[in-house]
Amino acid sequence: MLIKPAVVAILFFLKTSVTSEHIVCKREKIIEWYPEPKMVTVNWTLKENICIDFYKECWTNSSNTQNTSSSHQGLNIPQICPLQLQVGDTLIISYEPFSQFLGMNLINVSKEAFINCLQNDSTQDQLLFNCKLKGTHEVNSQWLSIGTHYFLTKMKGDPLLCKLGLRLNVTVKQQFCQASQNATVCSGHGRCLTEVWNKTYVCHCHPPYSGEFCQEVDECFQNPCHNNGTCINKREELGDSYDCICYQEFTGKNCAEIIGQCQPHLCLYGNCRNVTPNTFICECDEQFTGPFCEELLNPCLSQPCWNGGTCRNQMPDCICDCPVGFLGPKCETTVDECSSLPCQNEPECINMSNDITCMCLPEFTGKFCDKILRSCHLILCGKNATCEEEDKNYHCRCMLRFTGRNCEEVIDYCRILSINCLNEGLCFSIIGGVRVSNLI
Template identity: 30%
Template structure:
């Protein structure tokens, strides 16, 4: 059984893959095609057939070619494609246009859509014809227009089968090329004929120097031939020159030797050949350069361009890559076929040992120390407060006993603190504390410094106690508000002297600033912490809103208009020809259609112009031109004015209306 599988992969577009030459097989084969838009779709004629063609091309499945007797199977899509097979054999016209018109029941491969593999009946695959199949409309999503259509070429066979020797007389292969409609014989060397039945006596090309070989005997065993030699050559194989060496010497790069009284041969110098020694021998034809080297021919010699791995005249030596000393920084080189390896000295790496290994890559320095990379080592530059090769040791700043007056030292990272005894302060506990600096006396008591202590002198009659904390009078409770001053009247009674803008027994009443203000009548007085402000109405400004804002200062009026200031606004007096709030609109005097009798109106600034039709004039084309005013009618003819012309009535007599004209 011969099987052919068309493996179709999902893709938006692809170049179809075809065998350039296919060989005929005796046993029928099974050809399977995925009937799915997720299969091998080609979107252009070039993609489908490998050649240029119809530009108005609908997508289709990659076309296939089979031989007589092959079985064609259409495979259903996978279940998640929501598709099934519902195909028909159609004409080329219906195939190209995806038309479903006039398709009979006999043309359908199945009566209805199926979801199982479907063998195409043999009657739809006749030898020597192209079969066309398209998907018919059904409940599935994919249709012919989306690419569900297939072109199948069924080739004929003309390879002369022989019961004894088989196809092509047993001396060739039965083959066919892509887009070829027939299998034919491709003969083995030395055989020819439609079915490779004849041996070719000229197959060994016995005639030299351009001689033409003629096979003398038909059949499959004779080797007789005749050489028809070029001019000046003779002999069975055209290797002898006519004439003697004396009279007809034609040797270019060699010596002449007589072969007979009327013929000679040329004995060529090294590096030359040919009947006249006029051909440079291509020493590269013998493939002297080894291992795939490129050969360049010279006269009587050659040069070899060797592959990277070889050296020598013929590239016969394996290259020693260490000769160029590629390993740097005292690295050791080891050559091998196709390259070399370097064993690097300590501290270096890389193919050629050029890279200094970063010994800081492991971040060896602790506590934010900075690592400095060296050759095969590193150095740590420690952050303040640390020491050691890896900055792991915290420096004890208390070792130098920096704290004074018997205070206690506590070590920290890059520093220390001193815990001072009573009466001392400062970073090093070397400053004698002034107990009055903390203002220990309350209620305006006076602090008097003493040895390792203090005494408070309290306000007389108001406060007492160690730090003046005990009230002795009503004024001691500071009844006067808002920084008012309390005055002692007797042992119990007091009076308050209030600060500005406050009044009342205890200075508790605030006198508003807006009670007396200079804001204009249309503004609003706003109280503030230390005064008042005026909130102006629209169109006014100034401290007291006394200034009417000049709204004309921005000169918003256009086209030379004059500006009149108003309260919170302005008015523009427009010159003739302009309108609008800012006089920025050119008034179209033509809008009233002033031009009469078909005249065209042309708007200009502050006016218009009328372009009158022939026969009219005036500012508005209102005047009909009087053409009879110039008395154009001769010999007493009567003139009648008309629009853009006149007519003459000559009366009965010897004159005719020659002078009738229209302007």
């Protein structure tokens, strides 16, 4: 079938106007379920929102994301930025004016046809619209059922527009974040989210909650088991609870009891108390902890860091983060900033608090005396001349009427030319010469 010259011109324009510098998509990779359906508009154009790399480019902040899910294989092709919709959303397609001249329409196709831009003329029942396309058109809900849908441009003759990127991948999702229709989403203890690779929205719970709808409390979240015991959540009729699996020498609900009986000096910094005939615990003095009160609770309480150092608790010791100019385990040593010889060209270095001062020789300048101070930098010629560098010296190019080493003298032409005005006349030096004035 022959294509009209006007159509050929439009196709040529489109092909030459599409460049490799396409706009990267702004679609979010992770989306939160919104309570009310919304309207989404897609501009059916090659001028914007075209992406190629489905895994790294078609989603915001996904440059390091790679998913090998079979449902997305082979989708690294030019396409309009993919959409993630939720059930009930409205999709609007906005067309450019040239669409009506091309006889353009949209067709629902298989994934293979989407990838290869295959247009089967026998699938007229898959056309999205039954009218000449112009302006905006709403996609019927029958094409937005749950699952992934592939729409591409159907046009008589050449599939060029499809290959350049006029095709759209739409995934419609439902949520499983409520125990019942009227229940609070994620029990009010989490967020209902989906990622591009997921087929549904699910709950992501805030600690300490867990479960399909974030309805369960994670009793182990606060680490109730002492002495490195392992916490295991369990379900009871009256609510959630937990068990602690203790190391061999410990026992009790929270592994806080030590197997044995009190002995003198058994608790290093605390008092020993028998709990049962077979167990005891150590009640530690302030600032001490551990099963036998052998650990300092917080070494930073004694403020061991000097000179404004910041203490970090690294049980059983602490670490001092020293400010600039100090070092040592307790930040007790002042750093001599001049020891590294930062000043150049032999100046005097003065060590200051967190800084230095370089006393430069006359011919140098800069914080570290690293810049040569040229003669013209001193502006010796003044405003009546232009300064020119001459090796390590300078020369002043004077303006008319001025002279001298630094152009500081005004030329008196009347004196130089020995002009004596007759009849009480006056001689005035002017730029470039003299002026004679008669007194009348």
